[in-house]
Amino acid sequence: xxxHTDQKVLPKREDRLRTCHAYGGTSCALVQESRGGxxxxxxxxxxxxxxxxxxxxxxxxxxxxDAVIIMHAPPGCGGSNVSMDLYVRNGLNARGxxxxxxxxxxxxxxxxxxxxxGEEKLEATIVEADLRFxxxxxxxxxxxxxxxxxxxxDAVAGRVRSRVAATVVPLHCEGFKTRIxxxxxxxxxxxxxxxxxxxxxxxxxxAEESSGQALLDERRKSRRVNVFNVYSIGxxxxxxxxxxxxxxxxxxxxxxxxxxxxxxxxxxEASLNVSICATHDDYxxxxxxxxxxxxxxxxxxxxxxxxxxxxxxxxxxxxGLEEQAxxxxxxxxxxxxxxxxxxxxxxxGKRVYLGGGEMRVAATAxxxxxxxxxxxxxxxxxxxxxGDDLYLTAAQDRPGMEVNVATTQTFELANLIERAQPDLYLxxxxxxxxxxxLGVPTLPIFSAPQTYLGxxxxxxxxRRAVRLTANRAFQEQLRRHTxxxxxxxxxxxxxxxxxxxxxxxxGGRP
Ligand code: SF4
Numbered sequence: 001x002x003x004h005t006d007q008k009v010l011p012k013r014e015d016r017l018r019t020c021h022a023y024g025g026t027s028c029a030l031v032q033e034s035r036g037g038x039x040x041x042x043x044x045x046x047x048x049x050x051x052x053x054x055x056x057x058x059x060x061x062x063x064x065x066d067a068v069i070i071m072h073a074p075p076g077c078g079g080s081n082v083s084m085d086l087y088v089r090n091g092l093n094a095r096g097x098x099x100x101x102x103x104x105x106x107x108x109x110x111x112x113x114x115x116x117x118g119e120e121k122l123e124a125t126i127v128e129a130d131l132r133f134x135x136x137x138x139x140x141x142x143x144x145x146x147x148x149x150x151x152x153x154d155a156v157a158g159r160v161r162s163r164v165a166a167t168v169v170p171l172h173c174e175g176f177k178t179r180i181x182x183x184x185x186x187x188x189x190x191x192x193x194x195x196x197x198x199x200x201x202x203x204x205x206x207a208e209e210s211s212g213q214a215l216l217d218e219r220r221k222s223r224r225v226n227v228f229n230v231y232s233i234g235x236x237x238x239x240x241x242x243x244x245x246x247x248x249x250x251x252x253x254x255x256x257x258x259x260x261x262x263x264x265x266x267x268x269e270a271s272l273n274v275s276i277c278a279t280h281d282d283y284x285x286x287x288x289x290x291x292x293x294x295x296x297x298x299x300x301x302x303x304x305x306x307x308x309x310x311x312x313x314x315x316x317x318x319x320g321l322e323e324q325a326x327x328x329x330x331x332x333x334x335x336x337x338x339x340x341x342x343x344x345x346x347x348x349g350k351r352v353y354l355g356g357g358e359m360r361v362a363a364t365a366x367x368x369x370x371x372x373x374x375x376x377x378x379x380x381x382x383x384x385x386x387g388d389d390l391y392l393t394a395a396q397d398r399p400g401m402e403v404n405v406a407t408t409q410t411f412e413l414a415n416l417i418e419r420a421q422p423d424l425y426l427x428x429x430x431x432x433x434x435x436x437x438l439g440v441p442t443l444p445i446f447s448a449p450q451t452y453l454g455x456x457x458x459x460x461x462x463r464r465a466v467r468l469t470a471n472r473a474f475q476e477q478l479r480r481h482t483x484x485x486x487x488x489x490x491x492x493x494x495x496x497x498x499x500x501x502x503x504x505x506x507g508g509r510p
Contacts, residue, residue: 001290003193003286003287003290003291004016004186004190004283004287005189005190005193005194005287008154008172009172010172010183010186010187010190010283012177012178012180012183013178013180013182013183013186013382014040014178014179014180016186016283017384017386018037018039018040018384018385019180019182019382019383019384020034020039020040020042020382020383020384020405021042021044021179021180021382021405021406021407022042022043022044022405022406022499022500023039023042023383023403023404023405023406023499024403024404024405024412024495024496024499025402025403025496026395026399026400026401026402026403027362027391027392027394027395027400027401027403028392028395028399028400030383030387030391030403031387031388031391031392031395034383034384034385034388035385035388039383041501042405042499042500042501043499043500043501044409044498044499044500045498046498047409048408048409048410048411049408049409049410050179050181050407050408051181051381051407051408052175052181052184053173053174053175053177053178053180053181053182053183053184053187054077054141054143054173054174054175054184055080055181055184056173056181056182056183056184056185056231057141057171057173057184057185057187057188058080058081058084058141058184059084059184059231059257060184060185060188060231060256060257061139061141061171061188062081062084062088062102062104063088063091063092063231063257063258064137064139064256064257064258064259064260064261065092065097065100065258065260065261066135066136066137066260066261067135067136067137067138067139067261068103068104068105068129068130068133068135068137068138068139068166069081069102069103069104069105069138069139069141070104070106070107070122070125070126070129070138070139070140070141071104071105071106071107071141072107072109072118072122072140072141072142072143072146072151072153073106073109073141073142073143073144073145073146074106074108074109074110074143074145075106075108077106077141077143077144077145077175078104078106081102081104084102085101085102087231087448088102089101089102090448090449091234091235091257091258091448092258094234094235094236095235095258097258103129103133103135105125105128105129106125107121107122107125108121109121109145109146113145113149114145114149117149117150117151118145118146118149118151119151119152119155119156122140122146122151122153122156123156123159123160126138126140126156126157126160126168127160127163127164129166130163130164130165130166134165134166135166136166136167136261136262137166137167137169137196137261138164138166138167138168138169139169139171139191140153140156140157140168140169140170140171141171141173142170142171142172142173142174143173143174143175144174144175144176146174147172147174147176147177148174148176153170153172154170156170157169157170157195167195167196167197167261168195169191169192169195169196170191170195171187171188171190171191172187172190172191173187173188179407180382180407181381181382181407182279182280182381182382185279185280185281185283186283188256189256189281189283189284189287190283192256192264192284193284193287193291196261196264197264197265198264198265198267198268198288198292199265199267199268199269199292200265200266200269222251222269222270222271223249223250223251223271224250224251224252224253224269224270224271225245225250225251225252225253225270225271225272225273225274225315226252226253226254226255226267226270226272226273226274227241227242227245227252227253227254227255227274227276228254228255228256228273228274228275228276228277228280228281228284228285229254229255229256229257229258229276230257230276230277230280231257232357232360232445232446232448233276233448233452234447234448234449234450234451234452235448236449236450236451237451237452237453237454237457238252238254240451240453240454240455240456240457241276241302241453241454242254243454244302244308244312244328244332244454244455245312245315247324247328248312248315248316248321248324248325248328249319249321249324250315250319250321253266253270255267256284267288268288268292268294270294271294271295271318271319272294272295272296272297272315272318272319273285273288273294273295273296273297274296274297274315275296275297275299276301276302276453277301277357277359277360278298278301278359278386278387279357279358279359279382279386281296281298282298282386285298295318297314297315297318298386299311299314300314300359300363300389300390301359301360301363301390301453302453302454303360303363303364303366303367303452303453303457304363304364304366304367304370304458305333305367305370305455305458306366306370307363307366307367308332308453308454308455308457308458309329309333312325312328312329313325313326313329332455335455336455336458336459339459340371340458340459340462343371343459343462343463343466344371344372344462346466346469346470347372347373347462347465347466347469348372348373349372349373349374350372350373350374350423350424350465350469351373351374351376351420351421351422351423351424352365352373352374352375352376352422352423352424352425352426353375353376353377353378353416353417353420353422353424353425353426353435353440354368354375354377354378354379354425354426354427354445355378355379355380355413355426355427355428355431355445356378356380356381356426356427356428356445356446357380357381358380358381358382358383358384358386358387359386359387359390360445361378361379361380361445362378362380362387362390362391362393362394363390363394364378364426364445364461365378365394365401366394367458367461368426368461368465369394370458371458371461371462371465373424373465374398375394375398375401376401376402376420376422377401377402377403377404377416377420378401378402378403378404379403379404379405379406379412379413379416380403380404380405380406381405381406381407381408382405382407383405391403402416402420404416404495404496408430408431410431410434411486411490412495412496412498413431413434413435414434414438414484414486414490414491415486415490415491415493415495416495417435417438417440418438418491419491419495421440422440423440423441423469423472424440424441424442424443424465424468424469425440425441425442425443426442426444426445427442427444427445428444428445428446429444429446432444434484436475436478437478437482437484438479438484439472439475439476439478439479440472440475441468441469441472441475442468442475443461443464443465443468450464
């Protein structure tokens with residue numbers, strides 16, 4: 001069967017999943033509009049800032065050891081690599097790897113290259129990188145400039161193949177092509193699917209020659225599952241999920257972040273591919289099922305008590321391990337309840353607002369509700385069909401809960417927070433800074449050193465939330481001594497005033 005990976009260039013998520021980037025309303029109405037196909041019309045008449053899909057592609061490939069990144073770009077596009085270096089070093093260290101610096105090049109495109117083309121520069125950069133560092137993989141990251149002038153990075157990879165030892169993997173993640181930055185995840189998986197060996201040679205041949213059933217039966221005996229991690233989970237999250245899976249009799253291996261290049265050749269030896277986050281993996285998991293016959297599971301995120309139980313049950317059901325799963329869940333939940341007894345009273349009734357990835361934010365809303373908090377609303381970077389079940393379940397706790405779909409758009413966030421005046425905000429570090437300046441304590445929804453997933457994650461979030469809400473003097477001082485860049489009139493305006501249904505909306509600026 002055909003898969004998008006058969007094409008040289010991948011589709012953007014607006015086309016593939018009809019992903020929405022602008023919405024303001026309630027959770028239930030959002031799902032209703034999603035199912036009715038109405039969200040495709042959602043637009044903004046004013047956009048403050050956008051994420052670049054290239055930066056999300058980098059969050060994956062920079063973590064892979066023994067690989068070099070080449071930015072086929074003007075020098076500015078590599079700026080975010082500088083901030084990723086520490087994360088990558090710490091992530092490698094946590095996984096027992098040598099704490100190596102991130103190695104990246106830029107082909108340094110300039111005005112002359114925009115006229116004459118940058119393929120020669122890219123070719124020379126690949127050869128130089130291979131010679132200097134002898135990596136196993138070289139990722140070529142295409143950006144807006146080569147995308148606009150029409151450089152063919154796949155052709156360059158083909159031309160240098162005989163001159164370099166590394167496997168060259170072109171990544172099509174030009175920022176201008178999509179407003180859904182999660183397309184960058186697809187871009188990396190597209191490159192891995194097309195250029196990286198994902199099976200031992202004999203397994204590849206068997207998959208191609210047989211119906212696949214015998215191979216599938218053989219794999220099932222191993223009870224090995226691939227768990228697909230994301231940049232926003234840390235090693236302690238992986239350890240927690242591996243612990244839970246081991247308790248029901250399964251062995252977990254984590255891909256693709258921080259997986260060694262040679263480990264990719266064993267990727268297709270698993271019985272099941274399990275996603276932690278639907279936003280991240282469907283592109284690759286459907287490819288692995290179609291090409292190698294490996295079933296996959298994309299369900300909820302294992303965040304919070306209910307969702308962790310649901311995730312474990314769903315995995316266990318694929319192996320007939322339901323009874324073991326029930327025993328593990330009962331024991332874990334009982335132990336967690338005992339551990340939470342001191343943390344529940346101070347959190348009871350605390351008003352919480354959330355912002356982050358589509359799946360994480362809804363699962364976290366359920367977690368905060370389980371801890372006795374009142375979830376006032378949440379905002380997701382984007383929205384697609386994968387959120388439907390989870391968003392409806394989250395809304396059961398509080399029908400009519402406010403939902404905003406916005407990739408950043410800090411002006412909307414400032415308005416929402418000023419109105420809601422929550423006791424706590426959980427969000428990404430970028431937005432947290434703005435919320436803290438509004439006088440609200442913030443808890444990073446993404447902090448790799450701290451556990452967030454599984455039962456241990458519930459305890460960690462509760463412990464940190466209690467500490468943060470106990471004393472907000474710091475945030476109040478911040479509010480007193482800093483200024484927001486918006487006019488006072490903006491806070492009296494509708495926070496969703498600039499979200500339209502495709503026709504021209506209101507003018508002006510907040
Ligand atoms: S949007 Fe284009 S120019 Fe800007 S960082 Fe992304 S790839 Fe580079």
